[in-house]
Amino acid sequence: MTDYFRSNINAMAGYVPGEQPKPDAQIIKLNSNENPYPPSPVVMEVLRNFNGEWLRRYPNPFAEEFRHAISQVLGVPSDWIIVGNGSDEILNIVIRACTEPGRKVVYPTPTYVLYRTLTQMQAADITEITYSEDYRLPLKELVAADGSVTLIASPNSPSGQVVSASELRELATKLSGILVIDEAYVDFADENALTLVNEFENVIAIRTLSKGYSLAGIRLGFGVANPKLLSGLYKVKDSYNIDAIACAVGAAAITDQAYKNACVAKVKASRTKLATDLKQLGFQVWDSQTNFLLVKPNHGNAEDLYQRLKEQKILVRYFQQPGLEDKLRIIGSLFNRPGNRHIYYILGFFMGSCVLFLCCI
Numbered sequence: 001m002t003d004y005f006r007s008n009i010n011a012m013a014g015y016v017p018g019e020q021p022k023p024d025a026q027i028i029k030l031n032s033n034e035n036p037y038p039p040s041p042v043v044m045e046v047l048r049n050f051n052g053e054w055l056r057r058y059p060n061p062f063a064e065e066f067r068h069a070i071s072q073v074l075g076v077p078s079d080w081i082i083v084g085n086g087s088d089e090i091l092n093i094v095i096r097a098c099t100e101p102g103r104k105v106v107y108p109t110p111t112y113v114l115y116r117t118l119t120q121m122q123a124a125d126i127t128e129i130t131y132s133e134d135y136r137l138p139l140k141e142l143v144a145a146d147g148s149v150t151l152i153a154s155p156n157s158p159s160g161q162v163v164s165a166s167e168l169r170e171l172a173t174k175l176s177g178i179l180v181i182d183e184a185y186v187d188f189a190d191e192n193a194l195t196l197v198n199e200f201e202n203v204i205a206i207r208t209l210s211k212g213y214s215l216a217g218i219r220l221g222f223g224v225a226n227p228k229l230l231s232g233l234y235k236v237k238d239s240y241n242i243d244a245i246a247c248a249v250g251a252a253a254i255t256d257q258a259y260k261n262a263c264v265a266k267v268k269a270s271r272t273k274l275a276t277d278l279k280q281l282g283f284q285v286w287d288s289q290t291n292f293l294l295v296k297p298n299h300g301n302a303e304d305l306y307q308r309l310k311e312q313k314i315l316v317r318y319f320q321q322p323g324l325e326d327k328l329r330i331i332g333s334l335f336n337r338p339g340n341r342h343i344y345y346i347l348g349f350f351m352g353s354c355v356l357f358l359c360c361i
């Protein structure tokens with residue numbers, strides 16, 4: 001059986017996505033960083049009025065309508081934008097276009113686990129550089145490794161921290177390969193690095209509609225980069241990677257900035273409150289510019305807490321990997337659904353700090 005596959009495919013583990021229970025399951029899902037709010041009402045309007053004729057035909061190969069909308073919102077020309085079936089596809093395209101055995105992909109860890117999976121599929125070399133406990137960018141080591149592709153998630157998952165534009169600029173200056181800035185959580189952050197794509201032809205910024213726009217189910221992401229860089233990436237892209245429905249939905253969603261901003265503001269307020277409350281319960285909480293928090297229970301064991309929450313039908317994310325085995329990643333928008341407050345009772349109970357916790361609710 002194993003002989004059917006390339007040796008690197010046999011050797012790799014494969015990406016394990018966060019658990020996805022059925023939509024009607026009585027589970028509180030705090031593990032995949034999804035937005036708790038529904039998509040914009042204009043999205044539902046587009047779906048209701050969608051003309052079946054557009055399903056009979058092949059979609060526009062460049063998702064022109066969506067690209068145009070992105071261009072208007074971000075103030076970048078359309079030909080600086082490439083649209084993907086989720087930002088995962090853009091990451092995939094970059095790694096396929098730029099790497100092969102003997103070429104190196106470099107990134108700091110812990111970070112988005114898919115970077116490793118995509119690199120292993122290419123049988124390219126991997127250099128992982130460990131973040132320090134305070135998650136400062138290991139700039140010198142990243143420069144020294146000088147990958148064909150260097151990937152930086154900013155804000156990062158699961159640490160929640162932003163890398164400053166000045167550090168990214170220094171990195172872009174010193175690297176000979178491509179610098180990918182994965183801005184999946186940019187909508188929840190105070191800063192972004194989009195201007196760097198104007199300054200450097202080796203920089204691509206990648207964004208998604210999955211998190212800020214509540215559209216993880218439609219699979220839309222995009223990259224912004226110099227057209228010279230995009231020309232190579234376009235050769236690798238599937239011809240019709242964005243279906244007609246996603247293209248129309250994406251255009252409507254990104255145009256409705258007011259709705260997105262209102263949802264983001266609510267998520268951020270909830271994130272702040274959750275961070276304060278968890279600190280009172282005795283958790284160590286890292287500052288976050290995303291829609292989630294990385295937290296460390298100071299009593300007891302994170303894996304045990306994860307299991308016990310799961311028994312209570314509350315899913316958080318636990319990563320069995322170096323540097324994370326004592327931490328949990330929890331979506332920051334705990335208050336956005338009625339009934340979620342009982343999670344505090346459970347957390348407080350397991351942390352053995354019921355008294356403190358009762359004071360803070």
Ligand SMILES: *Cc1c(COP(=O)(O)O)cnc(C)c1O
Nearest residue numbers: 086087088112153184208210221
């Ligand atoms: C969620 C996430 C993505 C993937 O986004 P999609 O557009 O849904 O594929 C990419 N990078 C990071 C760091 C993420 O957390």
